[in-house]
Amino acid sequence: MPTVRLGAAYYAEYMPYDRLEADLDLMAETGLTLIRVGESVWSTWEPRDGVFDLDWLRPVLDGARARGIGVLLGTPTYAVPPWLQRKHPELAVQLRGGRRVAWGARQEVDFTSPVFRGYAERVVRQVVGRYADHPAVIGYQVDNEPGLHLIHNPEVFAGFVARLEERYGSVEVLNARWGLAYWSHRIGSWDELWPPDGNTTPAYDLAWRRYQADLTTEFIAWQAGLVRELARPGQYVTTCLAYTRPAVDDVALNRGLDVASANVYYATQDELALPDPGRRHDGGWFGQGVAQLYQAADRARGSKQAPFHVTETGATSIGGAHTNHPPYEGQLRQAAWALVARGARQVAYWHWHTLHSGHETYWGGLLGHSLRPGRVLREAGRIARELAAADEALRGLVPDADVAFVRSAESDWAFQHQPPLARPGGGYEPDPGSYTRIFGAFYQGFFDAGRQAAVLNVPQLPRSAEELARAWPVLVAPALYAADDAVLELLEGYARAGGHLLLTFRTGYGDGEARARAEVAPGPLRAAAGLRYEEYANLREPVPVRPADGSGLRLPARAEATAWADGLIPEGAEALAWYEHPHFGRWPAATTHAHGAGRVTYVGTLPDAAFAAALAEFVAPGAGVRQLWSGLPDSMTVTSARNAAGERLWFAHNWSWTPARIVAPEALADVLTGERIAAGAGIGLGGWDVRVLRSEG
CATH class of the missing domain: 3.40.50.880 (Class I glutamine amidotransferase (GATase) domain)
Incomplete structure (x- = not known):
């Protein structure tokens, strides 16, 4: 098993024509060692209520196995089929103010509902039960980017009131702890607690957010439990988190999973340049600046204080049809090595091929709409070759922190x-x-x-x-x-x-x-x-x-x-x-x-x-590394980590067009080329370049 897997989400079912064998051959040639499949197509798994079509995935799994590519199999519970929303329109998520989420996107249903749970359990057991023994399947992703909505459905609110009664014991305690004398908000009984739609009390809002995060945590833990009943030994269970979701506590949620997985998207081109005095600190779905890329990785590792997986990161353009900013040559490689340096054991692109239809038509994959390999895929191939060359050095890697x-x-x-x-x-x-x-x-x-x-x-x-x-x-x-x-x-x-x-x-x-x-x-x-x-x-x-x-x-x-x-x-x-x-x-x-x-x-x-x-x-x-690596140009960063053998690795990045030269503070070896570098010798980096170096001292 490779120390770090490089992969992509792969949806053969979305392709405009059958090209499975050509795709898998190209993946193997590129050096990909992972694909993520199956998480978005409940209506393909179960086209009609209780009628399952499970065999369509087998050629994908068989082909992946034949080429040594591991498979992360997803459960499809975040994207419900049309027949389910028509049969149970009452499952629609109700938002603040009573508006219901109309069907037509994803995550439109109240996942806390016992009715929904029944359908979800059925499809999870069918999918996982069918493929748990397939040798290509190395792990499972339950659901996808959970916690999208704060759910205001009446049954959820009733559960919230029950939780408050359990925590505070009496309305008198609640009144005192929340300061409900203000604006005449004191309640005399639990049934007087007003719904959160118009709430302005800060303590109420915090309790509501805690409860919503707890619901997401419980849902993911419930699914993980189902999968573990069916999985074979050695397979892991995870989900992929978008940290901007409002109903997620990543620490609590990941306690019930084997590995933390995050979706790390970042702005590219000049947004990934140093120095950058005009940088932004506001986070968001697409972090701006080099530091935010590292911060996202450090947060993902912090979710379990352990190595993590990147289930999605950008291959080319991310977002809509108006946000076409593919990375400059070298930036894809730089970002991959930055994530690995901070503890990633998987870097997976969303996705293999750019979609020809649907909401995310212009969210670019490793292949464009023409499905022909080009510059981006070649760079991914270089990353794969370098990860393979560095495999032994990356084992047990623990990032340094000051x-x-x-x-x-x-x-x-x-x-x-x-x-x-x-x-x-x-x-x-x-x-x-x-x-x-x-x-x-x-x-x-x-x-x-x-x-x-x-x-x-x-x-x-x-x-x-x-x-x-x-x-x-x-x-x-x-x-x-x-x-x-x-x-x-x-x-x-x-x-x-x-x-x-x-x-x-x-x-x-x-x-x-x-x-x-x-x-x-x-x-x-x-x-x-x-x-x-x-x-x-x-x-x-x-x-x-x-x-x-x-x-x-x-x-x-x-x-x-x-x-x-x-x-x-x-x-x-x-x-x-x-x-x-x-x-x-x-x-x-x-x-x-x-x-x-x-x-x-x-x-x-x-x-x-x-x-x-x-x-x-x-x-x-x-x-700080600048104490040792003196004279670093403003365009450069150096980070470090120790591997299982106790060796220190240095990851030197040049975040600019201008070639840079730095001085080795000690004897080093280039992990990727084997070059020996004496202490005091110069080390050259091209524009948008990265060097992986091992201390020889």
Whole structure:
């Protein structure tokens, strides 16, 4: 079995004519070792109620087996057939305001319904039962990109009320915990709880989002259980996640799966160039910038703190007929190696052939509409050959990390309901992407400073502060707003035990119900941070910042604070940077404070790229690949990982058209060519190039 599989989604049933053997031959010639099949065609598996056609897939599986290509078999439950929606129109998802999702796309039905579950179980058992013993099938993908809708169907709401009664016990407790005296929202009995359609209470919204994510988690776990009853030993179960889905908690969902799988799409061409001072941090379906590609990979690995699979990534153009931006020559290869460097054990393109009909007609595959091999397929072939050449070196690869980022799904949900930031541009429109924007800005800063990161989700935090401090010398907690006392006490203890904790604005401000704390901010972290603040403001325009005298913060002249300003009042903390402004200049923009055996650095604003990178260098001064690989051009990144043999691999990328040359800091070997490189020797990279190097020291 290859260490890293390279593959594509393959839909022979979508082809305009029979070319199965030619396709499989071309895949084998290209070096693909995986295809994903079957997840989108329930109406092909079961064209009429209770009438199954299962044999159409066998030639695909047989052909894949004959060529040594593994198959990821999908269950088709996310795309229901017309006969089912006609027979049971009551299964349609009901959205906020009572509007029902009309059939004609996908994921239109309430998957919590026992009626739907009956049909879903039947087709899953038929498909998996038929092919579980086929030697080509190496694993299963249950459903596809779950959690698309927040489901408002009456039965779902009834389940939500029951969950609240179980959690809170009485309406009196609920009234107090949610603050329902406000606007006369107190309820006298559980049947008085209003539906979420018009809700404005933050604690209610957070509970609703938790419940919706729980429903998705339970649905995927239910399907995984069905598949495991039928699967043979050694086959794995996964699903593919789109992290932008509103009803997903990736950590909880992946506990019931064997491997975390993510769909990683990214903007290409000049959006993938460095340097890029105008980069965006707003995440989204198509991340902008090199750092967001790495952040997506680190988040996918963080879902289970283990190697992950990429079930979908872009081959050529992604999106609609108006978004045709195929990658420049070399960018496909660069992205593949970036994902592998951060822990991917599978990189699969969506998809093999560009569709000739349907909603995604212009979502480009490895083959275009002509179905003739071209530049993109040739580049995929190069990637496949390189992965095969590096197979032994990639075994057991664990990415290095200098810092851990604490991620909070609940803070993200809370900020979607009450965004603290306005949309960029100086207006007053709220930005529901505030959390990803804040998280991304700080991740970007560490990335630009050459510090490698891991994503550690709140439920994955150890109970022991000492254990956390031993594992991670630097911990960043961006916008940890919806957090109970126990989590904040752990962070305080982490710094006291010797860790360097970086806090940002809004961290510690809310409690576990997303209520503003009735104490001086930053609440339980006030003493550890050595400061308080009594007011804050949104910034409509960026404000320049300057380093505090003697602070040690190396801040470039162009650095700016954006979007937000806490009015920080030091209580033992030392200023790191000051606002240059007639009003905000009375307060520091960032501070640092010794706490126990460790330190707490607090940033009261959303730093621009230059400010964020300077903060990263201050917080983690002895870390980062740039300490070893001195003189790296601005267009280059170097990341690292260790393999099962204990060897360190270096992944050097040149994200530009201009060839670059770097100096080997130690004796190295090129994993792909076998070339030996002496310490101090030059290493050349072409435009949009990548080198995979092994330390020989």
